[in-house]
Structure formats: structure tokens, C-alpha cells
Amino acid sequence: MPVRVLESSTPSQISGANSGHSSFQACTLLGVGQAFSGTQNVSSLQKDEAWRVNVRIQGCDLEHGYLCGTMEALNVPMADTPVVTFWEGEIVDTKNFTFFTGKWEATPEDDIRHWTKFQSFSPLMGQVEADGGKSLDLSNYPYIFMRWKEQYFVNVGTDCGLTIAGFYYVCFSCSDGSISGFYYDPNSRFSSFSYCPFQKLELKSTNDGRSGFSFPSYELQ
């Protein structure tokens, strides 16, 4: 989700990926068409604030550790309408992507600091610190770790007063489809105006008022 403009964003760098060993297992709740809703805490020193957020998965390519979708932020003060962004995700599968970001001005220390905010990361911590998590077998782990990076605004211009410079560290629960995330913006540490460590995203799987789960699908040619 976009945050208020602080400074101009810096170009991202290409991160390398180690080749992993196990094939990642899919989770039906993290598939195309799945929707999630909840909030993002955007509190600052000045005030408490939370934006309602809806996320929808649009693309999923497990073989390349890729995910994408849209994020809709409602009740954004400086926007007349909900603000929609398109994001792309990197799935930490130790094959395509590791726990270390290697770009977007996130240092390994930043990475560890954010991943450790997730309780589900604790059992993996030791191995990640030892070898970056290369020898981890995440194929049967009931949580999926990702990074989500917003790429562009879908329905507003870049002059809307919001920025998408940062990215999210995300943890997805395969058992109930809940998502938690922490927003990292390298620029935020330099601004006292809206300094807000660990802006937290919390989402749950939604079902459009149905009594159960529903799954659409498409197939590219």
C-alpha cells in the first residue's frame, strides 16, 4: 500500500538467488482470485491511523517464486477514492529467493529484524543466521514467507501525494489463509514527520459473504 511521500525512491538492485533443493508445495488459499481484507496500521507519532486494505492475488508462478496482485487502500485521507496499486511478490523458497532481500536498500540486518517479528519464523532463525536458510526445507512448512513490492498505481497518478518506495515482509498462514506483513521503507528512518517502525499489515481470507471458500481460476495460453 502506498504511504505518504517522504523522499524520492531509490532504484532497486537486482538480487541474486541461491539454487535450492526442494520443490515448493502449493497452497490453495494462496491462488489466483483469492481475496484478503484487513488493515494496515499507519500510525505515526502524531496520530493513530489504520487503513482498510483489500488484497487480491492475480498471478502465481511457483516455479519462479513469483506472485502478483492488487492492493486497495480505503479511507486514505488524501485520496478521494480508494487507492489501488499493483504489487509483485517474491516467495522465499530458498531456490529462487532467500530470506535476504539483497536490494531495495534492505540490509541483512533489516531482513532479520523484520522476519523475527513473525512468530512462525522463530524455528527457522538459527538456520537462517547460519547459512542464510539455504539448507532449509520449506516444502512442508505451513507458512509461506514473501516480499511484496508495489510496482505502480492502478487508478491514481504518481502525483497523488503517496509513495510506493518500500516493500512488505509478509508471512502467509497456509492453514487459514491469514496474512501478516511489515512495511519497510528505507526513507522512513530519515523522517521524523511520519516515522513509524513496523507498519503492520493484517489480513484475513475473505469469502464475499459466502458460507465457505470459493476458488475461481484461469489458464494462460
Added chain:
Amino acid sequence: MPTASTSSSDHILDRLASSDGEVKLKAVREVKNQIIGNRTKKLSYIKLGAVPAVTAAIADADSDDVLIVQSAAALGSFACGVDAGVRAVLDAGAFPHLIRLLSASDEKVNSDDRNVATVKTCLSWLRTNVTLRDGRLVVDAAARSLRMIYQSKLAPKYEFLKEDNIDFLRSLLKSENENLTVLGAGIVIHSCETSDEQNNLCCAGFLEMLTSLLDGSLSQRDTSLESLAAIIRNNPEVVSKFVDLHTGRALSSVIELTKDRFPRTRLLACLCLICVKNSSSCYLQDMGTKTKLVYILLELLDDCGQVGDEASFAFSSLIADKEDMHKLAFEANAIDKFCSILQKHPLHPRRLEGVFLALGNLCSKLECCRSRFISLQVLDLVVDALTHDDTSVRAAACVCLRSVSRSIKTLSAGHFLTDKAVITLVQLLSDHSNNVQVAALGVISNIAIDFSLHKSVFMQYGGIKELVQLTKSMDSSLRLNAIWALRNMVFHTDKICKEVIFVELTASAIASLICDPEPSVQEQTMGLVRNFVHGCIYSVEYAFAEDGIILDAIGRQLQKSSKVEIGIQGMYVLVNIASGNEFHKESVMQLLFPQAENESHSFFNQFLQSNNWHLRSASIWVIVNLTVPESPDAFSRIMTLRRFGIVSQIQSMVNDSHMDVKLRARHALGQISTFGDG
């Protein structure tokens, strides 16, 4: 007094049929000289009936060698590069005479001996006559003409599995006459198709004979390379023999020829190596060779003639479906190269087709390639080609767009194609060529996924009607691709679009497509229904339209279909319906567990035990939705599930090998246990 001059062509037939040898010879020369390199003249003389007249000259036992040489040359010219010419020459019965002339001698032979009209009798004459040396001009002319004929698909198929024919072909390749050796290789190029033929030629020593021509003249080298490719293509066994030939020296010779000074030779050498590489994962898989092939082919694109045209096709063959090759080509700036060619217009249709197909291949798997393509801003040129006169170009342009439209990132931005482009694609749905229709459907299937800005344009210009019409086609590939496009269109679409599509398609047509003879059509239609019944709660009602014929059809197909993918799509239709109200849930129960059915043989039980995790997972999702604790009749459904052994089956899945199945099983059991142990 001068009279109106009459065209000499008006009398050409008379002169060709003249009994005066000099007159006939002059007429044949005249025809030959006029038609060389002139397609219009060729067609004109063909229409006039000149070919049978010329053929008569070579069939005539009394014709002298000079006339035969000129006539054979004329026939070769007619056949050169013009299919109508090849057809005319064959229809005139010239072929057996030309074969006979391959064994011409300066000596007068008995008239009996000249009456050979078949390859077999010609061979028999060869066996009893010693030399091919004499009558060289006649032999050369006949050989050159036959080479022209064998460059056409219309040439008669040469039967490689007949011993006599192998012997004859061997005699051609072993000849000291360059024209005969090139003809022999040309026959292999034309007619070698099946693995039996390849194996037979290999066993008969043709790899060795053809390889020896690599040291010969330019023509011999080029036809040798092409014929070797024909013998080894898609045949790992023959490839292995070729690679081992002369302890690897044959392969090395071909590799060396990729550096030849003649572009056509370099291209043919690359094609030969591509056949080796594609036929077996054991050879030429090193990065160095792969990189060299990419760079040589990219460089050959600069050739302005046929070599440049064909280099694109060779490139596609090299990289098709291989992600590692796409990466390599991307790093070699192949996308930029092909896009820069597009910007030089006008381009010959063959070249355009090749470039579009190459770009289609390059962009088929990697997002970096698609992004690069889009950044080069040549999309308009591809869209323009959708209305090209040439059918192959239109189809290839669609293939290119289909690959690029695999970028969900680009589709989500909503500006991939202009309204005009979308309208053109709709028009292509009624193209006279099936290939173009199918290719257009491929693009539409992809852009339909996030069509939000264009669905109204698509609907306004009759796109839905066209798609629905195509679902009724007798051609199964049109039906399949049309229903595929509709399925993707209904994914995450608004109420209005869903309603328009449903009304146009109708419930009875959907039910009929669910039972289509083609399993892949059934699968895509189930996927369509799955999307129809997803979304807001009222969407579930689509499955119950017209007294529930869609649901009935799904139930019947799930009972009898063995294709796993149909089971998966069908189960997800039930999952989505079961997320509705009590009536919807009960309908799913009745479908899965009919009253009269034997409790232990429910097809659903088999699905839960499938080897395919998707099917197991989908099946458990149905149970999850049927046993939602808040639903009033969940308890009675659980009783039924217990009676059918479903609950105990799910209990055995709590430690399933696939994580998703395991989690759903635990989820379902967690819900069921809230109602007690039953």
C-alpha cells in the same frame, strides 16, 4: 502489304510439335530463354499447354541430344520455384523420362532399351550398362531438372524402404557427377520423413556417403547438410550414430561449417546442429555451443535474402520451449535484434512471419523478455500485422501477442492493447483461416483475464457473440479455444459481463459442452462454470438454471470421466456451489451421495484417494464447505458423510504427503469434531 503481326506464342505449340528438328529446337530454346527467372511467363506458357509439348520432345526416341538437353532444361525451369510448374511437368508425364535420362549414353541404344518408364526398369538398364560417363550433358540437364522438381513438396514421394530404390539412390550419391550427387541428396531432403526411413538410410550407409560430400562443392556441401538434418531429425539413435561417425570428425566438420564464408552454408550447418541438439539431450548441450548458435543465427538475420528469412525459423527451432535458451538469447539482445528488424519495412511476408514466431518463442516463458519487448515499443507493428494479407503473417502476429500477453503485470496495468487492436482481434475470429482463428483465440484468452477496460469494447463489437458461435464449431480446436477464452473472461468479472455471456451461451449449450466428445473441451467448460458460480452469492444460481441441467451434466461427467483435470475442475465447481446457502449445499450432497448408490463405491471416495494432490485437495474443500459449523443442516450432512465412509477417509489424510491436503483434512475434521463423534 503488312499484315497485323501475330504473337509468336500463338504458334509456339505448332512449332514445338514440328517434325522439323531445327524448328522444334528453336521453339524449345525460345520457351526456355523466356521463362528463366520469369514466373509470369512460366504461368503463361503452362496455361498455353507448352509443358506437354516440351515433354514430348524428351519422350521421343528420335530426339537428338541437343533437343533433349534443351527440353530437359526447359522443364527444369518450369519446375523451378513454381508449384504450378512442378504440377504441369508431373502431369505431363515428364518424370519417368527424366529419370531414364540419368542413364543416358552417347552410344545409340536399342529402342527397346529406351522404353524404360519406371525407376525399376531404369535401374535394370543401369545394371547392364557400364557407364554414366557419356551423354554427360543429357545427364546433367535431366539431373538439374529433377533437382528442381524435388525442391517442391509436389514431387513424388521416394520410397526409401524398397531395396531397389536404395540401390538407385546409392548410385546417385556415389557418382562422380556433381549433379547426380546433389540430386541424390535432394531426394533424401524431400522424402525422408519417418523414423523407419531414417533408420533404413542410416543402416544403408547414407550418413557416410552424405558426410563425404561435405568436402565437395558448395552445392554438394549444402545439400549434404540439409539431407543429414533430414535423416537425424528427432531420431536419437541415428543422431548417436552420426555423432560417432569417423570418431566424431563428421560432427566436427559440420561445426566447422558454421564458420563458412557462405551464409547459406552457415545456416544449414546450424540447422544440422540444432537437429542433433534437439534430438538428444546428450550432445551439444554445453554453454559454448549454445551461445555460438544463438550469435550465428542472430548475425544471419542481417542477410537480405532467403537466408535471413529462414534464420528466424532456425532460431525458433533452437530455443523453442527451452527456458535456458531464452535466457541466453535475452542476454545476447535477441529481442532488440528482432524488434529492430520489424522496424525496417516493408518486410517480405516470410521474414515477418519468422520474426513474429521468434519473438513469440522468446517471450513465451520469461517476464524479462516480455518486459524488454514492451519497452521497445513495437507493439503497434505487431498489431498492424493482424490485418496483413498473408495468412501466415496474421497467425504469427497472434502467436507473438499471445506470448507477450502472458504478462499478468502488463495486463493488470490495463493498457496492453488499444481498443482498435481488440476490435481487430474480434474480426479475426471470423477469419477464413482456421489457424488464424485459433491463434486469435489464444490472444483473446489471455487478455480476457484482466480485460476490465476492454470488456465493454469486446462486447460492443460482437466479441461475445463470435466466441459463443465458435463454441458450436465442428472443429474441436475452435470449440476448445473459444470456451477457454470465455472461461478466462468470466474469471473475476462483473455481474453484467457474466450475465451477457450466460444469456448468449445458454445453460443448455453449457451442459452440452460439459459432455463434449473432447475431454479438453469438457475440462475448460467445467472451468467456465467454476468461474460463473464464484463471486457474490447469487452467482451460484447459474448452476441451477433451466432445472439444473448444468449441475446434472457435471454429475454425470464426474461419474464417468477418467481424466484427472476434469475431476479437478468439476470438484471446484462443487466447492464453489457448496459455499452457497443450504439449498446449494444440499444439492451438492445429492450429487455426490445419491440415495440409491452403493455407499462404498462413491466416485467421490475415489477422488479422495487420487494420486493427484489437486484432486484430493479439491475434494476435501467440498467437505470443508459442506460442514461449516454455522450452517443449520451441517450435522445431518456429517451423518451422511460418516455413512459413506468419507469422514474416516479424511481421517486417514491428516498426515497426507502434500501439505495442503493435510491442512484441509485437519480443517475439515476440526469442523466435523465440533458436532461430536457421531
